[in-house]
Amino acid sequence: MSYSYLDQSTYGKDNVKFLKVKKDKTNPKLHEVMEATVCVLLKGNFDISYTKADNAPVVPTDTVKNTILIFAKKYDTFPIEKFAAKLALHFTSKYSHVSGLTVKITQDRWVKYDVDGKESLHSFVHQGPEKKITFLDWDKKNGTSSYSLSTSIKDLTVLKSTNSMFYGYNKCEYTTLKPTTDRILSTDIFATWEWNSSKLGSLEAVSSGSKDSIFNGAYHNARDITLDIFAKENSPSVQATMFNMATAILKVAPQVDYVSYELPNKHYFLFDFKWFKGLENDNELFYPSPHPNGLIKCRVGRQQAKL
Numbered sequence: 001m002s003y004s005y006l007d008q009s010t011y012g013k014d015n016v017k018f019l020k021v022k023k024d025k026t027n028p029k030l031h032e033v034m035e036a037t038v039c040v041l042l043k044g045n046f047d048i049s050y051t052k053a054d055n056a057p058v059v060p061t062d063t064v065k066n067t068i069l070i071f072a073k074k075y076d077t078f079p080i081e082k083f084a085a086k087l088a089l090h091f092t093s094k095y096s097h098v099s100g101l102t103v104k105i106t107q108d109r110w111v112k113y114d115v116d117g118k119e120s121l122h123s124f125v126h127q128g129p130e131k132k133i134t135f136l137d138w139d140k141k142n143g144t145s146s147y148s149l150s151t152s153i154k155d156l157t158v159l160k161s162t163n164s165m166f167y168g169y170n171k172c173e174y175t176t177l178k179p180t181t182d183r184i185l186s187t188d189i190f191a192t193w194e195w196n197s198s199k200l201g202s203l204e205a206v207s208s209g210s211k212d213s214i215f216n217g218a219y220h221n222a223r224d225i226t227l228d229i230f231a232k233e234n235s236p237s238v239q240a241t242m243f244n245m246a247t248a249i250l251k252v253a254p255q256v257d258y259v260s261y262e263l264p265n266k267h268y269f270l271f272d273f274k275w276f277k278g279l280e281n282d283n284e285l286f287y288p289s290p291h292p293n294g295l296i297k298c299r300v301g302r303q304q305a306k307l
């Protein structure tokens with residue numbers, strides 16, 4: 001009897017990068033670029049490669065990389081949720097011992113800019129660290145209508161210079177924070193919406209493109225709602241604001257079951273100049289305090305209708 005056993009395993013290729021130019025000869029306005037980073041990790045019966053040093057079942061990670069790039073060339077990569085489903089169906093049907101997989105695709109944000117008052121047909125500005133991410137986790141045994149799929153916006157950095165408050169919190173002998181009705185609020189938005197696979201449709205339907213408008217609509221709605229509420233609300237706290245954002249997204253995305261936010265509270269502290277000839281500071285001069293930062297998370301679901 002051996003001392004150990006293989007409890008879990010998965011493997012594949014991470015950081016597979018490509019830039020795809022989507023050309024449309026009939027309508028040059030539809031010309032787009034996608035820069036993406038893909039991670040595909042296979043699940044299945046690869047046990048002997050770990051326990052017996054037998055590589056017979058191993059689909060090399062190099063093959064996984066080549067497949068991702070060939071598929072990116074041959075098929076539409078927009079939206080990334082569809083491309084993830086396409087890859088998932090391929091790896092699980094091509095190799096019978098692959099029982100499932102995870103696919104993560106991270107898309108850079110390249111946006112066309114205006115030249116002479118008109119949107120350029122082919123020149124883009126990179127929007128910094130902001131990303132769109134999709135994550136698919138699927139086990140073949142559950143059938144193609146049962147999978148776990150989510151989409152996120154990550155690292156969208158925002159700041160508002162007023163209309164943010166924080167007061168009424170618990171106070172004890174450790175509390176030094178002063179309540180405020182006017183502070184800086186800044187965060188790196190990380191929002192995730194989790195799809196209900198039975199409402200969305202099978203992986204075949206997702207990979208066929210018939211759900212593209214649902215994915216595109218949810219992404220644009222989630223981004224707009226996040227930025228809109230951030231700007232419009234006189235925020236009582238990060239907690240209350242993120243809950244309102246999540247609720248608003250659930251209202252417009254019926255195929256989504258949960259919306260999560262993970263928001264650092266990137267503090268900017270008012271500098272006290274009173275020591276300098278009593279100089280007043282009317283919420284004008286702050287110093288960024290990158291650490292420690294608050295970190296506030298929530299996952300919001302839809303209330304079941306009461307019978």
Ligand SMILES: O=c1[nH]c(=O)c2[nH]c(=O)[nH]c2[nH]1
Nearest residue numbers: 166177236237238239265294
């Ligand atoms: O919006 C906030 N939520 C908190 O929980 C918190 N805690 C803190 O010190 N400042 C803030 N701000």
